[in-house]
Amino acid sequence: MKEIVIISGKGGTGKTSIIAAFASLFENKVLCDADVDAADLHLIMEPDIKERHDFQSGRTALINRDKCVECGLCRDLCRWDAISEDFVVDSIECEGCGVCWYFCPEKAIESPLNTCGEWYLSDTRFGPMAHARLDIAEENSGKLVSLIRQEGKKLAEEKNMDLLLTDGPPGIGCPVIASLGGAAAVLIVSEPTVSGRHDMQRVAQLAAFFKIPAMLCVNKFDLNPDEGEAIEAFAKEKNIDVIGRVPFDPTFTKAMVQGKTIVEFDEHSKGCDAVKSIWKNLAQSLGILTN
């Protein structure tokens, strides 16, 4: 079983639309949505949730006012200024580092576990799917990404699948780093804009930093072919396989509005043709058989 993670650096380059199309093209896989911050893949996949679990991670300080003698030690030690003058913890600022509850001489500070989201195992019309929802304004998205990928992997192994197809988060920080470890390869979906090129370069460096092989496709290529070619040239220089170009095609949006993949919505669209050819290259490079 191999895992391919789709990332982009820049948000909104079309990761999820492309992965949804891949889901239509290959049967023997498990889908995993690791963009837990703003998960969207389920909007197309319409998962039938079979298992639902709380995601608990990290702690937040809670001061018991009956025990607190307002000595101020916690305020002195807290590096996040998370405790107010009247000894109320700002749960947004609290890092859950434990310093205040460890040192409180009155044992007046509790440290309840945070429930910061949910994760699910589901069935979809394209096969099994592991996905999650991080609560708004929560931390620990990296841990939830690691967890959901692990669950996806387990599911794929149980069901004897060849592939775990993972939709990664944007950026290059904690959740992205958590989405890379152990992946067979990443596919970077970029767009031919100065921002797309800048962000692709940073996420490509990140993949290289963690020694994960990378492939590239440029979405909406014809919007600015010069930029598209510059991105491909950069990729080649860094030994990143360029596996295709996707033209600008409004069919992607039309399909999304209907809750469909582009393959389901219009198999003869130019966007669909491009995605099929990219999928073929990807499958070949991963060594998985396509039907």
Added chain:
Amino acid sequence: MIISIASGKGGTGKTTVATNLAVSLGSDVQVLDCDVEEPNAHLFIQPVIEEVKTITTPVPEVDMDKCSLCGKCGEICQFKAIVVLGKTVLPFHELCHSCGGCMEVCPEKAITETDRELGIIEKGHRNGLEFVHGKLRIGEAMSPPLIKKVREYTRPDMLTIIDAPPGTSCPVIASMKDADFILLVTEPTPFGLHDLKLAVGAVNILGIPCGLVINRSDIGDDQVKQYAKEKDVPVLMEIPFDRRIAEVYSRGEMIVEAMPGWKESFLELYNSIEKIAE
């Protein structure tokens, strides 16, 4: 006044709105690009950079001559960033949240702090416009501490425009907290709507007034507008899909400079924000 520009979904046009709004207003404005993982505003503003600063965070260093292997440091650390292993103590700098707990708890005073690089902050200007952004070091996981450092450049005598990262978790909160107004940018698609709902949820937690810019307003469907109406989120601007805009953007140009009429629209947008925020 601090205006934070956020979106939930990535790629909806946050940077386009932030930079064009700032340039339309001209002087007494600063842009703080807080999307430190993938900062893009500089590609459009093209500031002259006059200051580069490396930003670090403190992480523990153990003097094994003093250490008695008592294990208290490993016990207090909530992030498994320091462990006693046999006859040595291993600090894992990349896991450390810089709380200082291990140093505080060590009975032998064997722990001091050294630095882990988070990234850099660059400050510059373009005409009267001040520009600051953070760039997270490749391989660094934690962006909020760097975002907070960028926000320390906020000048009360100027209008501050913050370009926030996508999503709704801790880096976004760090970019929106204490703003006077949050301008949400979305696109009228199911993905845009879904992530807008999350972003509005985050704004509500912070209790800050907000408004909406709908980008590529004629693609997709009308669900975003219906939602905005239901939730009383005012739609302050609509930018229709126009291949010329997409191309101008792709080259790193500003819409307000490359296309007539847009500067006026962005000034109008600012006027409506001012009315709501005050």
